[in-house]
Amino acid sequence: MSTTEPTTTEPINDSLDGALLTAARGRRSDHLPVWFMRQAGRSLPEYRARRQGTVMLQACQDPDLVTELTMQPVSRHGVDAAILFSDIVVPLVVAGIDVDIVPGVGPVIEAPVRSLEDVRALPQLDPAGLDFLGTAVRRLVAELDSTPLIGFSGAPFTLAAYLIEGGPSKDHALTKAFMYGRPELWDELLSALAEYASVFLRVQAAAGASVLQLFDSWAGALPAAAYERYVLPYSRRVFASLDDLDVPRIHFGVGTGELLGLMAQAGAEIVGVDWRVPLAQAVSRIGPGHPVQGNLDPAILLADWDVIEAAVREVVGQGRDAPGHIFNLGHGVLPQTDPEVLTRVVDLVHSLPAR
Amino acid sequence: MSTTEPTTTEPINDSLDGALLTAARGRRSDHLPVWFMRQAGRSLPEYRARRQGTVMLQACQDPDLVTELTMQPVSRHGVDAAILFSDIVVPLVVAGIDVDIVPGVGPVIEAPVRSLEDVRALPQLDPAGLDFLGTAVRRLVAELDSTPLIGFSGAPFTLAAYLIEGGPSKDHALTKAFMYGRPELWDELLSALAEYASVFLRVQAAAGASVLQLFDSWAGALPAAAYERYVLPYSRRVFASLDDLDVPRIHFGVGTGELLGLMAQAGAEIVGVDWRVPLAQAVSRIGPGHPVQGNLDPAILLADWDVIEAAVREVVGQGRDAPGHIFNLGHGVLPQTDPEVLTRVVDLVHSLPAR
Numbered sequence: 018m019s020t021t022e023p024t025t026t027e028p029i030n031d032s033l034d035g036a037l038l039t040a041a042r043g044r045r046s047d048h049l050p051v052w053f054m055r056q057a058g059r060s061l062p063e064y065r066a067r068r069q070g071t072v073m074l075q076a077c078q079d080p081d082l083v084t085e086l087t088m089q090p091v092s093r094h095g096v097d098a099a100i101l102f103s104d105i106v107v108p109l110v111v112a113g114i115d116v117d118i119v120p121g122v123g124p125v126i127e128a129p130v131r132s133l134e135d136v137r138a139l140p141q142l143d144p145a146g147l148d149f150l151g152t153a154v155r156r157l158v159a160e161l162d163s164t165p166l167i168g169f170s171g172a173p174f175t176l177a178a179y180l181i182e183g184g185p186s187k188d189h190a191l192t193k194a195f196m197y198g199r200p201e202l203w204d205e206l207l208s209a210l211a212e213y214a215s216v217f218l219r220v221q222a223a224a225g226a227s228v229l230q231l232f233d234s235w236a237g238a239l240p241a242a243a244y245e246r247y248v249l250p251y252s253r254r255v256f257a258s259l260d261d262l263d264v265p266r267i268h269f270g271v272g273t274g275e276l277l278g279l280m281a282q283a284g285a286e287i288v289g290v291d292w293r294v295p296l297a298q299a300v301s302r303i304g305p306g307h308p309v310q311g312n313l314d315p316a317i318l319l320a321d322w323d324v325i326e327a328a329v330r331e332v333v334g335q336g337r338d339a340p341g342h343i344f345n346l347g348h349g350v351l352p353q354t355d356p357e358v359l360t361r362v363v364d365l366v367h368s369l370p371a372r
Numbered sequence: 373m374s375t376t377e378p379t380t381t382e383p384i385n386d387s388l389d390g391a392l393l394t395a396a397r398g399r400r401s402d403h404l405p406v407w408f409m410r411q412a413g414r415s416l417p418e419y420r421a422r423r424q425g426t427v428m429l430q431a432c433q434d435p436d437l438v439t440e441l442t443m444q445p446v447s448r449h450g451v452d453a454a455i456l457f458s459d460i461v462v463p464l465v466v467a468g469i470d471v472d473i474v475p476g477v478g479p480v481i482e483a484p485v486r487s488l489e490d491v492r493a494l495p496q497l498d499p500a501g502l503d504f505l506g507t508a509v510r511r512l513v514a515e516l517d518s519t520p521l522i523g524f525s526g527a528p529f530t531l532a533a534y535l536i537e538g539g540p541s542k543d544h545a546l547t548k549a550f551m552y553g554r555p556e557l558w559d560e561l562l563s564a565l566a567e568y569a570s571v572f573l574r575v576q577a578a579a580g581a582s583v584l585q586l587f588d589s590w591a592g593a594l595p596a597a598a599y600e601r602y603v604l605p606y607s608r609r610v611f612a613s614l615d616d617l618d619v620p621r622i623h624f625g626v627g628t629g630e631l632l633g634l635m636a637q638a639g640a641e642i643v644g645v646d647w648r649v650p651l652a653q654a655v656s657r658i659g660p661g662h663p664v665q666g667n668l669d670p671a672i673l674l675a676d677w678d679v680i681e682a683a684v685r686e687v688v689g690q691g692r693d694a695p696g697h698i699f700n701l702g703h704g705v706l707p708q709t710d711p712e713v714l715t716r717v718v719d720l721v722h723s724l725p726a727r
Contacts, residue, residue, distance in 0.1 A: 188670070188671065188703075188706065189671070190670075190671050190674065190706045190708065193669070193671030193672075193674065194671060194674035194675065194708075197671065197672055197674065197675030197676075197679050198674060198675045198676060198679075237627075237648070239648075239669075240647050240648060240650070240669050241648075241650060242650075242686070243669070272592075272627055272648070274629050274630055274648075275629055275648050275649055275650070275653070292595050293592070293594075293595060293596075293627070293629075293630050294630055295595070295596060295597075295630070298630075314548070314594075314595050314598070315543070315545075316543065316544070316545050316548030316549060316552065317548075317552055319545065319548065319549035319552065319553060320549065320552030320553045321552075321553060324552050324553075331597070347595075348543075351543065351545045353545065353549075
C-alpha cells in the first residue's frame with residue numbers, strides 16, 4: 018500500500034492534464050482531449066434533479082448553480098475540459114433585454130429588434146452586471162484545479178438572429194431580410210452585439226477561463242459571400258478584442274461546411290466543425306495552422322456501441338492531419354443520450370493514439 | 373398587322389419553349405430556364421385567395437384546385453416549368469396514413485412509426501387511390517401546352533423522417549436513432565417508402581409529367597457516410613424504377629453540400645443545389661455530366677433590387693460550367709416574397725446569356 022500512496026493521491030487523469038491546452042496550442046499530446054458541447058445538461062439525471070424548479074435564465078445567473086452544473090459532467094465523465102453552464106442568449110439578458118426561454122421552443126424575445134429605433138434603443142452591456150459570471154468562473158477555476166474551463170458567448174450574428182426573429186427560426190428570413198436590405202443598420206446592430214460578446218468573454222477570461230468559445234449557431238444559414246460581408250467582420254472584431262489575453266479561442270457554428278475557410282480567418286486559433294463535413298475535408302478547408310474541434314454526429318450516440326466505436330475511431334483518424342484535435346460532438350449532446358455512453362466515449366478517445 | 377399575325381398567335385414565350393428540357397438533357401439553349409420551388413404558394417395573393425377555407429391535404433387531392441394553383445405562377449411569372457401543387461407527405465396520406473398539416477407547425481403524424489409492428493403495419497400505396505393525381509396531371513399537361521410540368525415526390529428518407537418523428541424536427545434524433553440502431557428494420561421501412569415514391573412518380577409520368585423531382589428535404593441532416601449507407605440505396609431504387617420512362621429526373625435536398633457527389637450517383641440526371649454552396653463548387657462536387665438546378669438564397673429576394681440582381685448574375689455565372697443549368701432558388705419561395713420580384717427575376721434570367 019505505502020509504495021503506491023504517492024501516485025494514488027495524484028489526480029486520476031494526471032496523464033491527461035494539459036491535453037486540451039496542448040491541442041488548442043496546435044500541438045499533439047499523448048492523449049486526445051475530449052469534451053462535449055452541452056455536456057452540462059439534460060442527458061444527466063443529476064442535472065435534471067438539480068434544475069428542477071429553477072428557470073433556465075435564472076440558473077445561468079446563479080453562481081452556485083452554475084458551478085455545480087458545470088462540474089457535474091467533469092466529475093462523471095472525466096472529460097478534459099469544463100464548459101461554463103450558460104446559454105447563448107445570456108449576454109442579451111444581462112444587457113437588460115427581455116428574453117424568456119420557453120421549454121420546447123427556445124429563447125423568445127419580448128420585443129424583437131426590427132427598426133432603427135429598436136437598434137438605437139439597445140442598451141450597452143455593463144460589465145458591472147456580470148459579477149455573477151466572474152464569481153462563478155473563479156469558483157470553478159479553483160474547484161477544477163488543473164482541468165481547464167472553457168468560457169463562451171453567442172456570436173454577433175446568432176445574437177442578432179434571436180433579436181430580430183424574436184425566437185428560434187427555421188429559415189431566418191427576417192434576419193436575412195434585415196441584413197440584405199438594411200446594411201447600415203445591420204452594421205450598427207452587429208457592432209453593438211460584437212461589443213456584448215467581447216465584454217461577456219473578457220469577464221470570463223479575467224476570472225480565469227483557460228479557453229473561450231464563440232458560438233455562431235446559425236451562421237450556417239448563410240451563403241459564403243453573405244457570411245463574408247455581413248458576419249465575418251463582426252466576429253473578427255470580437256476575437257481581435259481578445260488578442261491581448263493569450264487565451265486560445267474556439268469558433269464554432271452548425272452547418273458551416275462552406276464557411277470553414279472564412280471562419281478560420283476570424284481570429285480564433287481553433288475551428289469547430291459540425292458532423293456534416295468529414296473531418297479530414299474540414300481540415301483541408303480550414304487551412305494550415307488551425308487545430309480543429311469535433312465532430313461526431315450526436316445522434317450516433319443513440320446507436321449500439323459497435324456503431325459508436327467505429328464512428329469515434331473514424332473521427333479520430335480523420336483528425337490526425339490537423340495540428341491539434343479536440344474531440345467533440347458536431348453539435349450538443351442530445352437529451353436522450355445515455356450518460357454512460359458519454360463516459361465510454363471519453364475512455365475510448367483517451368485509449369486511442371493521438372498521433 | 374397581317375404580316376405579324378402568324379407569329380403573334382405563337383405562345384408568348386415561344387423562344388423559351390423547350391429551354392427546361394434542353395437544360396435537363398444536359399445541353400445549353402439560348403435562354404436559361406427558370407422556375408421556383410414553391411412558386412405555387414403563399415407568396416401569391418391569388419393563391420391565398422383560392423386556398424381560403426380549404427385544408428392543405430384536401431387541396432392537394434382536388435384535381436380542380438391542383439390544376440388552378442399549379443397554373444397560377446406559370447401565368448403570372450412566365451416561368452419555364454410548372455411544378456405540381458402538392459406536398460411532400462401526400463404519398464403517405466394517399467397510402468392511408470393519418471397525417472395532418474398543422475398551420476405554423478407542418479405535417480403531424482397521428483401514430484408515429486417506431487416499432488417493428490409499426491413498420492409491418494404500413495399499408496401499400498395502391499395506384500388506384502391516385503386517380504386524382506392522374507386527372508390533375510392530364511388536365512395540366514393539356515392546359516400548359518408546351519410548358520413542361522414537373523411532377524414530384526418526397527424521397528424515402530424524408531418520408532421516413534416525418535413518419536418516425538411524428539412531425540417536423542430540428543435534429544431528427546429519433547430518425548437517426550432508428551437508422552443507426554435498427555438497420556434491418558430501417559431497410560424494411562425505407563424499402564416500403566421507396567415503393568411509395570416510385571408509385572407516386574410513375575403515375576405522374578404516365579399522365580404526362582415531363583420531368584420528375586425527388587425531394588429529400590432532410591437528407592442534409594446526415595453525415596456523408598450515413599447517407600451513403602442508409603439513404604442512397606433507397607433513393608437509387610426509386611430512380612431505377614423510373615429508368616424505362618425517358619423522363620429527366622431532378623434530385624434535391626437542403627443542406628446537402630457534403631452529399632452532392634453521392635446524390636449525383638442516385639440515378640437522377642439533374643442535381644439540385646441549396647444556397648449554401650457556391651454553385652461552381654457544387655458543379656465540381658457533383659462531377660461531370662450532370663446539369664444542375666439552383667441556387668439563389670430565397671431570402672435575397674427580400675432585399676433591394678440591386679442586391680438581387682447582383683446575386684442572380686452571380687448564380688448564372690457560376691452555373692456556366694455545368695452541362696445544363698436550370699435557374700431556381702436554393703429552397704422554396706418564402707411566403708413574404710413580393711411576387712413582382714419573382715417575375716422580375718424570371719425576366720432577368722431570361723435576358724442573360726445562357727452560354
